Amino acid sequence: MTEKHRTLEELPWSMPVAVAQIPETGAHIEFEADAAQRDGLARLAGLRDVIEASAAFDLTHVAGGGIHAVGQVRALVGQSCVVTLEPVDNGIEEPINVIFMPQSRIASASRPPDGDDEEIPDPPEPIIGGTIDLGKLAMDMLFLGIDPYPRKPGAVFVPPAVEKDPDEHPFAVLKALKDGSPPGKKS
Numbered sequence: 619m620t621e622k623h624r625t626l627e628e629l630p631w632s633m634p635v636a637v638a639q640i641p642e643t644g645a646h647i648e649f650e651a652d653a654a655q656r657d658g659l660a661r662l663a664g665l666r667d668v669i670e671a672s673a674a675f676d677l678t679h680v681a682g683g684g685i686h687a688v689g690q691v692r693a694l695v696g697q698s699c700v701v702t703l704e705p706v707d708n709g710i711e712e713p714i715n716v717i718f719m720p721q722s723r724i725a726s727a728s729r730p731p732d733g734d735d736e737e738i739p740d741p742p743e744p745i746i747g748g749t750i751d752l753g754k755l756a757m758d759m760l761f762l763g764i765d766p767y768p769r770k771p772g773a774v775f776v777p778p779a780v781e782k783d784p785d786e787h788p789f790a791v792l793k794a795l796k797d798g799s800p801p802g803k804k805s
Contacts (some may be wrong), residue, residue: 630658632755673756701773707708710763
């Protein structure tokens, strides 16, 4: 099975929470990825390693049977500098503000009001089988926070020096025509 076709049970970082178990007053949930989960995250994201990863959420009920999840994912990931290829560790702190809704309500919840020219909000995440997966949400946000071009502090790319041929310039063809030799051949 390829990485793209993983089921929720096969995700490296999963924290299922039953919606029915969330008190009406809300809940605060914090969790950390263990060593096996961090290894799975690193493999899936193509990172050298995931040194630490944690998430914290405040969950509240919203109208229509939904859950509002507000929180943050934090991680320290090991990457390779794009300039020097040396190891570099990057910290990630991504805020999270997501609404989960029953699948039957997602279409109506994501439709903008008629005549509204404002930006269309992201559709809610689905509640699947009465459960929300905070680990998957944290994993997705962690991956979004990864620096695609990690650079070691002070690393500067210096392109290799290229020697210029004095006969290669924009007017070389005109000079060749004037001299009577075919373009591209030196006279």
